[in-house]
Amino acid sequence: MAATPQNPAASAPRRKVSRHRGEGQWAMGHFTPLNGNEQLKKDDDGLNVRTRIETVYSKRGFDSIDPSDLRGRMRWWGLYTQRRPGIDGGKTAVLEPEELDDKHFMLRVRIDGGALTTRQLRVLGEVSQEFARGTADITDRQNIQYHWIRIEDVPEIWERLEGVGLSTITACGDSPRVMVGSPVAGIAEDEIIDATPALEEMKRRVLDNKAYSNLPRKFKTAISGSPLLDVVHEINDVAFVGVRHPEHGPGFDVWVGGGLSTNPKLGVRLGAWVPIDEVPDVYEGVISIFRDYGYRRLRTRARLKFLVADWGAEKFRQVLQDEYLKRQLIDGPAPEQPVQQWRDHIGVHRQKDGRFYVGFAPRVGRVDGATLTKVADLADAHGSGRVRTTVEQKMIILDVEEAQVESLVEGLEALDLTARPSSFRRGTMACTGIEFCKLAIVETKRRGSDLIDELERRLPDFDEPITINLNGCPNACARIQVADIGLKGQLVLDEDGNQVEGFQVHLGGALGLEPGFGRKVRGLKVTAEELPDYVERVLKRFQAERADGERFAAWAARAGEEALS
Numbered sequence: 001m002a003a004t005p006q007n008p009a010a011s012a013p014r015r016k017v018s019r020h021r022g023e024g025q026w027a028m029g030h031f032t033p034l035n036g037n038e039q040l041k042k043d044d045d046g047l048n049v050r051t052r053i054e055t056v057y058s059k060r061g062f063d064s065i066d067p068s069d070l071r072g073r074m075r076w077w078g079l080y081t082q083r084r085p086g087i088d089g090g091k092t093a094v095l096e097p098e099e100l101d102d103k104h105f106m107l108r109v110r111i112d113g114g115a116l117t118t119r120q121l122r123v124l125g126e127v128s129q130e131f132a133r134g135t136a137d138i139t140d141r142q143n144i145q146y147h148w149i150r151i152e153d154v155p156e157i158w159e160r161l162e163g164v165g166l167s168t169i170t171a172c173g174d175s176p177r178v179m180v181g182s183p184v185a186g187i188a189e190d191e192i193i194d195a196t197p198a199l200e201e202m203k204r205r206v207l208d209n210k211a212y213s214n215l216p217r218k219f220k221t222a223i224s225g226s227p228l229l230d231v232v233h234e235i236n237d238v239a240f241v242g243v244r245h246p247e248h249g250p251g252f253d254v255w256v257g258g259g260l261s262t263n264p265k266l267g268v269r270l271g272a273w274v275p276i277d278e279v280p281d282v283y284e285g286v287i288s289i290f291r292d293y294g295y296r297r298l299r300t301r302a303r304l305k306f307l308v309a310d311w312g313a314e315k316f317r318q319v320l321q322d323e324y325l326k327r328q329l330i331d332g333p334a335p336e337q338p339v340q341q342w343r344d345h346i347g348v349h350r351q352k353d354g355r356f357y358v359g360f361a362p363r364v365g366r367v368d369g370a371t372l373t374k375v376a377d378l379a380d381a382h383g384s385g386r387v388r389t390t391v392e393q394k395m396i397i398l399d400v401e402e403a404q405v406e407s408l409v410e411g412l413e414a415l416d417l418t419a420r421p422s423s424f425r426r427g428t429m430a431c432t433g434i435e436f437c438k439l440a441i442v443e444t445k446r447r448g449s450d451l452i453d454e455l456e457r458r459l460p461d462f463d464e465p466i467t468i469n470l471n472g473c474p475n476a477c478a479r480i481q482v483a484d485i486g487l488k489g490q491l492v493l494d495e496d497g498n499q500v501e502g503f504q505v506h507l508g509g510a511l512g513l514e515p516g517f518g519r520k521v522r523g524l525k526v527t528a529e530e531l532p533d534y535v536e537r538v539l540k541r542f543q544a545e546r547a548d549g550e551r552f553a554a555w556a557a558r559a560g561e562e563a564l565s
Contacts, residue, residue, distance in 0.1 A: 024216075024296030034297040037174070040068050041214045046076030046173050053077065054155045062103040062151050071097055076175055076213065078108040078168030079154070082147055082436040089434055089441035089491055089501060092473070100438045105149040107132070108171035109161060113181030113199050114142035114389040114396075118376040120164045121387050125376065127157055128369025136372055137445075138365040140429055140478060141220070142180050142389040143171065144372075147436045169207055174215045174302075176206045176287060180231045182224035183388035183396050187351040192242035193225035193250035198279035205280055212287055216294035216302040219287055220259070223279070225250070229335060230343045232391050234258050234266045234515050235482065237304040238286045240279055241335045251275045253335055256286060256316060257308025260476035264517055265305040270317045273332020285324035289316070338512050341465040341551060344392040346426055347419055348405055356400045360412045361421040364430040364448040364470075365393030374415055382408040393429050423466050424455040429479070433472035433489070440472030442489030442501040447528055454532035459539060466552055468535065470503070481517040482509040484552045485535060492525045502527040505534075507564055508556030519557065521564050538564060 024034045033039040049069050057065045065074075070081065084102040087095065109124065116124075124144050128136040131153045132146035139145050149157070161167060170176055179199055186194040202221070206212045222231040225242030233239030233255055240252035252274045258267030274282050295301045308316055321328055345359040362371075375395065379387050384399035395417070400408055409419045418425065428451065431437070433444030448470045455462070469483035480486030486509055492502030504525050509518030526534045539552075541563045546555045556564065 022297070023301070025293050026296075027292040030296075035299065037072070037299060038296050040072045041174065043068070044073065045210055045213055046073040046175065047169075047208065047210060047213050049073035050077055053151070057151050058153075058155050065151065067098075070101075073173075074105075075172035076170055078110070078171030079149070080106045080108075080172060081438070082106045083434065083438045083440070089489070090499065092434075092439065092441050097438070103150075104147065105151065105154075106432075106436060107146045107149045107154070107157065107168060108139070109144045109146070109166055109168055110171040110178040111142050111144060111166070111389055112179045112203055113185060113196065114183040114391075115181075115185075116387045116389065117164070118379045118385040118387060120166055121372055121376040121379070123160055123164045123166070125369040125372035127160055128372065131157055132369070134368040134370065136367055136369050137432065138362060138367060138389050138393045138395065140365070140391055140393050141178050142183070142391055143178055144389070145432070167207075170213070172218075174217050175213055176215070176219050176221065179203060179221040179223065180236070180391050181222070182226040182230050183390045184226065184230075184345055184349075184351075184357060184398075185224070187353070187357060187398060188226060189350055189352045190227055191225050191352070192227055192244060193252070193276060195223045195225045195240065195242065195252070195276070195279075198240070198252075198276050199223055201280040202283045205284060206287065212291065215287070215291050216296045217299065219290060219304065221283070223252070225252075227336065228338050228340070228343045228345075229512050230345065230391070232479070232482075232511055234511050235260055235264075235479065236267060237290065238283065239267060240274065240283075243273065243333055243335050245273045245330070245332050248273065248275065248330065248332075251332065252279055253332055254282060254286075254329075256313070257305045259303050259305040260479060260481055261303075262474050262476070263300075263305075264476065264481045265309060266515055267305075268308060268313045269334060270313050270320070270329070271331055272317060272329035274329065281325060282320070282329075285320045288324055289319060293319070337514075341513055342426070343512055344390055344394050344426065345396055346394060346421060348409070351399070355398075356402060356405050357396050357398045358400055358405065358408055358412070358419050359390070359394055359396040360417045360419040361394050361425050362417055363425070363452065364428055364445055366445050366449070371415055371417070375417070378408060378411045378415075382411070422452075422456050423462055423464060424452045424459075424468070427465065427467040427484075428452050428470070429467070429483075430470040431472050431478040433470075437472055439475060440489065441491060442472050442503070442528065444470045444472045444478070444489065447531065451532055451535065455535060455539075458532070458536050462539060462543070464543075464552065466539070480506050480509075482511045482515070483518065484508065484510070484556070485538070486518050487531070490525070492527055494527050494529075500527050500529070503531065505564075507538075508553040510551075510553040513551065514553070516553075518553075521561050524561075524565055
């Protein structure tokens with residue numbers, strides 16, 4: 001039809017009319033997948049990929065794996081492809097996934113609450129040595145992480161692990177990840193309440209349950225009855241923190257909406273006190289809110305923290321009570337602030353039964369299968385066969401008689417697993433880094449270990465609590481925003497104008513005592529080679545300028561930019 005003055009629309013471009021589909025919230029009736037990840041999960045539940053791994057991929061090899069399983073559903077069973085060797089950090093964001101993929105996998109074993117027997121630890125060590133080229137890193141969520149895993153070996157690895165009660169189920173993926181818990185639950189002298197029964201029931205209800213296997217994104221859980229607040233509850237999607245109610249006694253304070261990555265948020269209190277036998281109900285309610293109301297349109301907004309930020313704690317609690325629990329929660333007190341900065345249980349500590357537990361520090365979480373086996377031997381010789389991992393990439397041996405303590409400490413020292421570490425050995429963490437991670441830009445594990453050695457040599461008398469966290473990319477797996485010195489890997493220019501590995505610096509972050517995010521000094525970046533010089537310089541200024549008893553985080557918050565540069 002020709003355009004006429006009476007019909008101007010005939011010559012105008014046709015405007016596409018589309019119905020707004022919101023944030024993809026199921027509870028709002030938006031079930032149509034709004035991105036490839038949501039379509040992948042709708043096409044087939046991630047838990048179902050196990051059958052294909054066992055019956056097809058492990059028999060036909062890596063090249064037989066369907067791409068939707070390879071870079072998607074296999075995560076529901078703890079498997080990620082690892083980075084192909086030799087690809088530098090400058091290509092991380094440039095290459096396609098298939099160009100970054102190696103034909104080997106990272107495999108994550110979930111260790112809920114960090115609880116292990118020596119039998120389990122030996123199997124972890126054996127799997128490492130037989131199938132993972134000796135790798136076995138301790139993560140900052142109490143897991144054990146292997147590399148160099150072949151798809152052909154995965155069914156045998158699962159059989160070995162599950163034979164001793166371990167699993168890789170939903171260790172990754174848009175699912176309930178490992179539930180971190182106090183590594184000294186049930187044994188610590190100062191414990192408010194032992195959360196173990198609640199943690200076990202939470203696992204029973206949600207693991208291998210397809211009601212919770214398609215969440216908008218990952219879901220992180222923490223629970224602890226320790227007054228040390230030893231599970232970094234402030235940065236989990238949901239956390240249960242031990243408190244004493246003035247009328248009802250020991251129970252848990254509920255927190256929701258914490259998380260780091262590129263848009264960090266601290267969790268918020270719901271103001272509710274929950275007795276231990278009701279914790280699993282509240283947990284299911286919170287995870288169900290995330291499943292039903294969580295944002296599924298954009299992956300960058302698909303974490304629970306964004307829903308909590310938009311709703312606020314009051315509305316979140318109301319929805320939890322009205323739609324999911326069908327009852328009101330009891331108002332309760334906030335947890336008391338811990339009296340010490342270290343929350344890692346390192347050193348020798350008396351248990352409530354009169355025996356002792358001994359916490360020790362590997363280097364930036366890096367161990368190997370042979371070492372894990374030797375730790376199991378030490379635990380059997382000196383304890384009762386119980387071992388724990390921590391959220392600080394550390395380990396603990398439980399139930400040591402007083403007469404056995406010194407012998408155990410000496411045995412650990414012989415393995416370079418000191419129970420009396422320097423502040424630098426104790427407080428330095430590192431993510432996987434460019435060695436294996438496809439998202440990383442810089443090397444982290446070796447840098448962190450070398451930094452410990454340099455700082456111990458240069459500052460042998462430094463004994464203040466200090467956390468130094470190295471991350472290979474912006475995603476904050478090593479919690480850079482809440483470290484005293486957080487180091488975010490990126491490529492920087494050296495003094496000759498060459499592009500080299502380096503770090504953006506975050507200073508003065510903290511959890512526990514006055515939690516908050518570190519500050520970034522304008523333009524402050526250091527090359528990897530300059531890192532020891534920089535950290536030494538800043539720590540010396542802290543020592544010179546601090547007030548009596550002042551923590552590094554407090555000093556960094558008030559110090560001038562010149563002092564921090």
